[in-house]
Amino acid sequence: MNVRPQTLEDHLEHIRQLIRQDRAQELAQALEQLSTGELPWVLDHLDHEEQERLLRLIPSEQGGRILESVSEEQASELLDHLAAQEAAALMDHITSDEQADLLGRMSARRAAEVLRHMDPREAADAQRLAQYAPDTAGGLMISEYLAYPAHWSAALVLEDLRRNRAEYAKYDVQYTYVVDEQDRLVGVLRLRDLVLADPDCPVQELMISDPVCVTTDMPLRELRELFHQHPFLGIPVVDEQGRLVGVVRHEDVEEALEQAAQRTFMKFTGILGGEELRRMPLRVRSLRRILLLSTNLMMDLMAAGVIAAFESTLSQLVALAVFLPIISDMGGNAGFQAVAVSMRELALGLIRPADWLRVAWKEVQVGVINGVVLGVLVGTIGWMWKGNPALGVIVALALATNTVVAVVLGGTVPLLLRRVKVDPALASGPILTTLTDMCGFFLILWMASQFLLRGT
């Protein structure tokens, strides 16, 4: 029984068995044995009841570590099915920024219930952090930091560090902060300066004065730049009065950036809110998806209206119908490439909404080259298929022109959306495809009606 199971499926089966038989100690060991990438998979493959029993059987400290090692979505899912008291016991063992994030995902009532059962000090910290917007210094900071009054001596500080060693073990103590009587940040103290100093020296003479610090409302993007400029592991966060309220760590900033990039991708493909796991209830999953699909459908119908208006043209030359989906798809694809580049450049701070004309010009150049290449390709095929050179020319012209329109729109729409404070990830896609479809359908059908079918 102590042999390590061979495959991940065996592992899962073994863990299921231990849960069923309430073998708490062996279960805790089996979970520790799981390699770093395996834990999320195993947890996801247990049903709700098994998850619940598992979290009840293992020590709450290990449960806390599990919550911290999996993604926030999964952690929140795991907590959902526990009683408030059990959830609170796990929450007591994770860092304050994660506490705040997980509380933010609960209903107000559930959060209040969990907070009531948490350690009062942990609960107060978590509640304080939960009031800040997620992607700001306030929302990202942790409250596990050390601060000492400016008049304390080096010896006094060292004595405190030594005495509370066990408690401070979970803190990153290479820096401690120095505050005045009003808790305002006045300096940063490096551990190495502290230990090499004269014991009687007050810390205000050892500290680095006027340290780099940020206010609670600094947005994620600016934090990124700040950490790229300075090789700090953490930066102190102050409120409007200059009082030290937390520390934002470089690793948490980078992690938040990764999550933002993932959400962007999900929103771009049409998952409302930028988040879905297949464990979520069916109605949540359906609803989040259909809201965007039905918006898309309305916009598709507008584009289809252009085709309907040219019904008589189409009935004279049904071959045109073969090219309509191609025009639509190629316009969408070419435009999406430009959208992606604009969103990336926006994220990197290389362009701002006012740069739209410059972006449009850069896109026109790519659009003309690629439009001509694609147009010639499809035009040749159209010509050969029906032996009709005029059909080829019209298809080629429509595709080439539509490619230019698509890349210019694709490049500039995210900038315009940013200017009017709409999330480009969410709205660029539907706007782009509708406009390029309408333009492309009109171009090919109108040209056909004017130049191809005039004689008939």
Add this chain to the structure above:
Amino acid sequence: MNVRPQTLEDHLEHIRQLIRQDRAQELAQALEQLSTGELPWVLDHLDHEEQERLLRLIPSEQGGRILESVSEEQASELLDHLAAQEAAALMDHITSDEQADLLGRMSARRAAEVLRHMDPREAADAQRLAQYAPDTAGGLMISEYLAYPAHWSAALVLEDLRRNRAEYAKYDVQYTYVVDEQDRLVGVLRLRDLVLADPDCPVQELMISDPVCVTTDMPLRELRELFHQHPFLGIPVVDEQGRLVGVVRHEDVEEALEQAAQRTFMKFTGILGGEELRRMPLRVRSLRRILLLSTNLMMDLMAAGVIAAFESTLSQLVALAVFLPIISDMGGNAGFQAVAVSMRELALGLIRPADWLRVAWKEVQVGVINGVVLGVLVGTIGWMWKGNPALGVIVALALATNTVVAVVLGGTVPLLLRRVKVDPALASGPILTTLTDMCGFFLILWMASQFLLRGT
């Protein structure tokens, strides 16, 4: 002249002027004054000659800091136009992992030239790191760490730390490593344990033995899990012989994850290699985009072949042509949502290729609900538009069925691609749209030919 310019455009103009007039000191100051988010924009708006002169005018240390604060793409762009010697001077002032990344972006000849002009020690480090694959512990680690022999005394180590204080300033020294005579990692030494110890005590008695460490080939995803499990700032990296070769920092792992997410998004929208900035040469931008567009075109033509096969059906009921792009677009949209969820769950380690059947079943449920809703919507419109209930029913059935097919394919294709080691971000889109287009076009046209036009 010393008044801070008002707008970012004024800033840019001011900096342009300082460059033209070779006012090095004022230029360095003006750049320092730029807020964290402004620097990338200003640099991107200078032309190549101005960028070149700017980097020549400011101290190379400041230049190095600038390279580290902007994105890797932009840093590489900035270096491209400098002479090898000038590039080398800047490279000497950045951390070894960034050196390796930037060298990896140069041609082999250019990299060799730059290395020749770099500080020999820096060059050796960078070259050593450049041999590892980018998204592994080897590719992410830095060589700025401190290691001491196990038999050294605490006093000896502290003396070395004190003596080389200036040089070690750029190191994160809250941890130092302990190695044996063969440079094999045997322990980790915390600074606080060192300073609180008896000076004569050998470090092997103070260190934490058997420390967590990783081999150079550990992939990014496993590093992420490892850092989530342990609250470390950095983890030592060893080679196959167990020799200490570097340290991988939590912040660098999170940053690499963010870049990977960004690249995924770019690849998904069809930018080959996952990277484009509008500063890149036109031919590079055109080429990277058209390679994917022309693949898409070939696949679109396959789908169009289905329509062409039903030309006579279409000529009898041209109204069908109006619904073809809708069927195509809705199938693509519904499928992309499922692709995004699968890619997210793959990234989080929640699913593996063997789970495809489970994923398919979860998708069928969402697909049926959303397919029926959308089908009824479009079907009703089709019925009312032409007063033809049979047309409405056929459109509804085709759209509903195609939605189910699209989400099942969208959910499972990324898993199958992962199993055959093809990047799901790159290939899922074209495969999905082609298959759903073919299926959707066939469904509506075949049903129309069988049930709608039979009597005519």
